[in-house]
Amino acid sequence: MTDKSVVQAFLEAAAEGNIEALKKHLEQGVDINARNRQKRTAILTAAMNDKLEAVSFLVEAGADVDLQDETCFNPFLFGCINGKLELVKMMIKAGTNLELLTRFGGVGITPACEKGHVDIVRELVTTTDINVNHTNFVGWTPLIEAIILGDGGEKQQTIIKLLIEHGCNVHMVDKYGVTPLELARRKGYTEIEKILLEAGAK
Template identity: 65%
Template sequence: MSANELVTEFLLAAEQGNLDALKACLEKGVDINATNRQKRTAIITASLKKHYPCVEFLISAGADIDKQDQTCFNPFLISCLTNDLTLLRIILPANPDLDRLSRFGGVGITPASEKGHVEIVRELLTRTDINVNHTNFVGWTPLLEAIVLNDGGPKQQEIVKLLLDHGANPHMTDKYGKTPLELAREKGYHAIAELLLAAGA
C-alpha cells in the first residue's frame, strides 16, 4: 500500500469512528498529522464527527491537537463552536493552544459567547486562562459578541454575567466607540444593561 493510500485509509477511519483501523494505520507507520485537501487531520475529522474514543486515542498517540484546517478548525475550536462540552473536556487536559484564532479572528470563547453556549463559556472561564478580553478581526470582544450578536435572552444574560465575573472589561468599546452598555440599551436588553451597571459600566 502506498503512503497516500495509507493516509486515505487513516482519514476514512477517523471519519467512520473506526478505532481498530486507526490503530492499524498507525502500526503501518502513517503520519498521525497527515491531512486531506482541506488540510484536515484525523483528529479534526474525529472531533467534527463526535467520535470521542478516537479523539482520545489520537491524543494519547501524540496527534497535534493545535493544527488547523483551511477553515481554521481544530478540536478545541470545534468544541467551542459546536457547543460540544464532551469534546472540550477531552481536549483541555491535553493543553490546547488557547490563542489559536477562528477564521473571524476570535479565540474559542468568542463564538461560544456569541452563540449562547453557556456551559462551554463556564468551563473555559473556570478551567482555563483564555483571554476574556480578546478582540477579533472586526473589533468585537466576547462580551460585545454576547450582547450584540444574539437575542439578549436568559442564556446571553448568564454568559454576560459569567464574562463580567471573570474579568471581562465592561468599558472596552466596539470599533465605533460604543460601549457594551450603550449597545445593550440600543437593543433594549435591560437585564444585560443592569448586569453591566452592577459591574461598574
C-alpha cells in the same frame, strides 16, 4: 507514508471511530498528523464526527491537537463553536493552545459567547486562563459578541455574568468607540443593561 489513498483511508477510519483501523494504519507508518486537501487531520475528522473515543485514542497516540484546517478549525475551536462540551474538556486536558484563532479572529470563548453555549463559557472561564477580553478582527470582545449577536435572553445574560465574574472589562468599546452598555441599550436588552450597570459600566 504520505500516499493520498493511505491518508484518505486513515481519515475515514477516524470519521468512523474505528480505533482498530487507526492502530493498524499507525503501525504501518502513517503520519498521525497527515492531512487531506482541506488540511484536515484524523483527530479533527474524529472530533467533527463525534467519535470521542477515537479522539482520545489519537491524543494518547501523540496527535497534534492544535493543527487547523483551511477554515481554521481544530478540535478545540470546533467544539467551542458547536457546543461540544466533552470535546472541549478533552482538548483543554490535552493542553490545546487557547490563543489560536477562528477565521473571524476570535479565540474559543468568542463564538461560544455569540452562540449562547453557557456550559462551554463556564468551562473556559473556570478551568483555563483564556483571554476574556480578546478582540477579534471586527473589533469585538466576547462581551460585545454576546450582546450584538445574541438575543438578549437568559443564556446570553448568564454568559455576560460569567464573563464579568471572571475579569471581563465592561468598558472596552467596539471599533467605533461604542460601549457595551450603549450597545445593549440600542438592542433594547434591559436585563443585560442592568447587569452591566451593576458591574459599573458607563
